[in-house]
Amino acid sequence: MPQRAAISIAVAVVQATCSSFRWRRGAHGPELRLARGHIRFDEPVDANGTGIVGLDLAMANLDVALGEAKKLGLPVTGNAVDICGTRFFLRAA
Numbered sequence: 001m002p003q004r005a006a007i008s009i010a011v012a013v014v015q016a017t018c019s020s021f022r023w024r025r026g027a028h029g030p031e032l033r034l035a036r037g038h039i040r041f042d043e044p045v046d047a048n049g050t051g052i053v054g055l056d057l058a059m060a061n062l063d064v065a066l067g068e069a070k071k072l073g074l075p076v077t078g079n080a081v082d083i084c085g086t087r088f089f090l091r092a093a
Contacts, residue, residue, distance in 0.1 A: 059091065059092065
């Protein structure tokens with residue numbers, strides 16, 4: 001049976017109100033817990049103020065993925081790659 005990866009998405013919102021959902025306080029603010037991951041609600045990163053700003057992805061070969069991103073000229077900071085205003089946080093599967 002294939003191994004399932006956890007899913008995490010970061011959404012920027014001006015004011016996160018999660019009273020109608022099962023949520024908890026995470027390291028970066030409110031989080032909605034899912035069966036195989038969570039959704040984080042972060043502070044806005046630009047004047048627009050809302051939208052998906054980050055994804056956590058499990059990679060089979062983290063070093064290869066980061067190397068390919070660098071070859072493509074994408075901004076890489078630590079294990080994160082920025083693509084079109086969205087930060088992809090890469091971690092080992």
